[in-house]
Amino acid sequence: MPELPEAERARRQIERVLGREIVSVDDTDSYVCRPHAPGEIAAAITGRTLTEAHRRGKFLWVETSDGGPDLGLHLGMAGSIVLDGHRAPNGWDRFALEFAGGGRMALRDKRRLGRAVIEPDFSHIGPDAGEVTAKEFRDRVGRGSAPIKAKLLDQGAIAGVGNLLADEVLWQAKVSPQAIAGEISRPRLNRLYEQLQASIADAIAKGGVHTGVVIPARKGSGTCPRCDAPMTRATIGGRTTWWCPRCQR
DNA sequence: AGCATTGTTTCACA
């Protein structure tokens, strides 16, 4: 379920296990832990403690004690951080730490597209969508010939917006996902920016991107919750996109 | 059976 709000939730989970000594590491999933060989991450962080949990967009990283390397984590398409729970019965724990005293932190991920890595590289990731300024937003997102939805999803432009959040923000701001990013007027870009901030704050407060207004329209009647017109569906920016052709221009 | 999926990276092409 992870987009920015879920990643922030995960970060707060990690904060609860800071300061505990890591006594063992399960890094045996060589796909999730690529390009590291099994045992490599374990060797780098066993015996240390996690000291600070950070997030930029959907990317998480945790500092480690005694000059140890950062531990990078990504939830992928279906991951979550599980604390002190019993081991997933179906083998869905793709990476895990065990702490002195018996605690545990796992990356639980059915799809296996999540990631655990040492010293993550964020050089090609844009500023966090919840912290970007209006000017930065206009400069990075409001340009180019790609449709605005594709720009919102581009983690190199701004980081954190996923498919559901993009649809929600565009619907709230009454902007068509097909609008060419570079052709959107400054007032409309500003409105989109303000709505993005509001939707992010709202989703974090309510517990996830699922709490948006337009998301249920995907499965339910297929009509716009605001004007009742039939919603349109198409692939934009490589993802299934729903929007109201009457409200959104 | 077949298709879609809340994400990212890589590669082909203009």
Add this chain to the structure above:
DNA sequence: TTGTGAAACAATGC
């Protein structure tokens, strides 16, 4: 060179 878009990746659910 830069920007854009499609495919690949893994595994599950409808």
